[in-house]
Amino acid sequence: MVKLAIDAMGGDHAPREIIKGVQLALARFSDVEFLLFGVEKEIAPHFAGEERVKIIHCSDVIDMGEQDPIGAVRKGKDSSLVRAFRAVRDKEASGVVSAGPTQGVVAAAHLVIRRIRGMKRVAICPTLPELGGKRRLLLDVGANTELRSEHLLQLAQFASIYAREVMGVENPLVGLLNIGTEPGKGRELENETHELLKNDPNVNFYGNVEGKELFTTDCDILLTDGFTGNMVLKTCEGVARAVGNFLKEEINTFGKKIGYLFMRKVFKKFKKTMSPDEIGGANLFGVDGIVVKAHGSSDAYAFSNAIRQARLAVLGDVVEKMKKIIGDGSDE
Amino acid sequence: MVKLAIDAMGGDHAPREIIKGVQLALARFSDVEFLLFGVEKEIAPHFAGEERVKIIHCSDVIDMGEQDPIGAVRKGKDSSLVRAFRAVRDKEASGVVSAGPTQGVVAAAHLVIRRIRGMKRVAICPTLPELGGKRRLLLDVGANTELRSEHLLQLAQFASIYAREVMGVENPLVGLLNIGTEPGKGRELENETHELLKNDPNVNFYGNVEGKELFTTDCDILLTDGFTGNMVLKTCEGVARAVGNFLKEEINTFGKKIGYLFMRKVFKKFKKTMSPDEIGGANLFGVDGIVVKAHGSSDAYAFSNAIRQARLAVLGDVVEKMKKIIGDGSDE
Structure with missing residues (x-):
């Protein structure tokens, strides 16, 4: 059985959609057990008689609008968030x-x-929308505003294990985001990282990848520092939103004409393609346990997909496989 | 009269489309005179009897695929590119x-x-596609992979003058690209730049702008270092390309149905909206003269728009206005 801890109170629509998401996951995956952390009286009635769910009451909740979430984690020892993470720490x-x-x-x-142990940074790694018919990981998107080349190397190793074990890609191809394809382009960071990736036996390195190839490149993993990754990810979101508005306007132009129905169909499909709900959530790479951050606005379906993702990462044993690579490192 | 030097041999479709573009500009703008640098026998027949065009023969051309364009500029003293730039240097x-x-x-x-004199960096500044119904400048997109806060301040001042004089925006709003909207977000560069922009009398500073607001923000100018700007710009291109492919697929799905015609119309409009041809070219800010870099794939229409842009910048006297601000600087 795969045991997962769930922060039942986190998210814009918590606990309602989290509860529904867990119910959905119970139906979808027969090999998962849940520890649900949250306000018991709100959660318990929904899981009466369910043997695969254990509810642990927490009096405290970290608010979605919390101005100082780091401080809240430090202080909020009995928050649903901290308690759920503690369950992973305590195995x-x-x-x-x-x-x-x-x-x-x-x-x-x-x-x-x-x-x-030995991992120098943690990274946030979401999956890009499947616009080009292929799923791609992008990291880091903001856990670290700056990274050094040796950090990027470790993150590339981790992402490669993840892509292999969870996404089923046999020999995942890693691309380094850069402002030109030729070696020698970019900042010192890109040049140093290029050198490290090229020579690492644990990484199948493609070379530099430009922003315009984001949805056409053969790469499965796109690597960059947290500042750049965040700008790139949110730019995708911005363009998608603008294109969505553009299509919506066109729909209005058609008014009640015949084309209206066709356009609506295309618009809906586009929205679904760009939606993070289809993917589940972003992974945190480098932590000594599986951590999936579901989208704040997750509904039940999206949250069940985030659970799916955590389940696959546990079954794929990615953390232990990364530990083996780090153990191989000569200077650890 | 506005005198412009034209590199008649630069571009994927040179000199044919450049010649046509100049012809188009002659018809569109009665106050412009041209110095055309290139292979005389290829150009001259197209401008017989045209008083507003002077052709200066250059034997050398810098190839579009040139591996070392910087070296080529140093060595290619008789190239059409260098000669055209020399015309600006020599007034x-x-x-x-x-x-x-x-x-x-x-x-x-x-x-x-x-x-x-006193300007510390040069930046490449294109205009973003008008997806959100508003034109916005983005800089730097790659002249400098790294910039310091004082460089970004000068570039914000220059871009503000340009937006006022060329784009007709009365009090252009400047946004700093960042990974969060609150002050204090981002790297040291963003924090230092935020402070400088906030206190500068020549800049109407909005604050931080995230990637997802690129096409919805009220800002007229979006400021960042050349690495980030290049990644953001090319990501827009990548998403647009992927969306274009998506729409194209939908068209194919509709086949010969009635919706096909509607979809084709939307697709064409989308392509036109995203096309750099509508804008003209990217500006080089910080040079002691107006420099417009037209898109490499420019056709005649696109090139005439790049000419339009150079004409407006000359008429707006942006370089002299920037010199006045730099002259005001206490430490120059």
Whole structure:
């Protein structure tokens, strides 16, 4: 059985959609057991007689609008978020899923579970929308505003294991985001990282990848520092939103004409393609346990997909496989 | 009269589309005179009897695929690119337009015309596609992989003058690209720049702008270092391309149905909206003369728009206005 800890109070629509998401996951996956952390009287009635769910009451909740989520994690020892992460630290669960505030999740990963021994940084790694017919990981998207080349190397190794074990890609191809394809382009960071990736036996390195190839490149993993990754990810979101508005306007132009129905169909499909709900959530790579950060606005379906993702990462044993690579390192 | 130097041999479709573009500009703008640099026998027949065009023969051409455009500029003293830039340096023309390789244009701007005295960096500044119904400048997109806060301040001042004089925006709003909207977000660069922009009398500072607001923000100018700007710009291109492919697929799905015609119309409009041809070209800010880099794939219409842009910048006297601000600086 895969044991997962769930922060039942995190997310814009918590606990309602989290509860429904867990119910959905119970139906979808017969090999998962849940520890649900949250306000018991709100949660318990929904899981009466369910043997695969255990509810642990927490009096405290970290608010989605919390101005200082890191401070809240430090202080909120009885919050549903911190308690769920503590279950992973104490080996009561192999992974944790939360739709709570990103910074709170990153802080709890660092402060409660901690990094894998020898792993120098933790990264947030979402999956890009499947626009080009292929799923691609992008990291880091904001856990660290700056990274050094040796950090990027470790993150590339971790992402490669993840893509192999969870996404079923046999020999995942890693691309380094850069402002030109030729070696020697970019900043010192890109040049140093290029050199490290090229020579690492654990990484199948493609070379530099430009922003315009984001949805056409053969790469499965796109690597960059947290500042750049965040700008790139949110730019995708911005363009998608603008294109969505553009299509919506066109629909209005058609008014009640015949084309209206066709356009609506296309618009709906586009929205579904770009939606993070289809993917589940972002992974936290580098933590000594599986951590999935579901989108804050997750509905039940999206949250069940985040659970699916955590389940696959646990079954794929990605943390232990990364520990083996780090153990191989000569200077650890 | 506005005198512009034209690199007639630069661009994927040179000299044919450049010649046609100049012909188009002659018809569109009665107040512009041209110095055309290129292979005389290819150009002259197209401008017989045209008083507003002077052709200057150059034997050398910097190839679009040139591996070392900077070296080519240093060595290619008789290339059409270098000669056109020299015309601006020697005050024979007020501005230059080239569809040649970007790195060559940036190198010629630096080495031939040179920066405005006191201006510390030159930046490439294109206009974003008008997806959200508003034109916005983005800089730097790659002239400098790294910039310091004082460089970004000067570039914000220059862009503000440009937006006022050329785009007709009365009090242009400047946004700093960042990974969060609150002050204190981002790297040291963003924090220092935030402080400088906030206190500068020549800049109407909005604050931080995230990638997802790129096409919805009220800002007229979006400021960042050349690495980030290049990633953001090319990511827009990548998403647009992927969305274009998505729409194309939908069209194929509709086959010969009635919706097909509607979809085709929407697809064409989308392509036009995202096309750089509508805008003209990217500006080089900080050079002691007007430099417009037209898109390499420019056709006649796109090139005439790049000419339009150079004409407006000359008429707006943006370089002299920037010199006044730099003159005000206490430490220059």
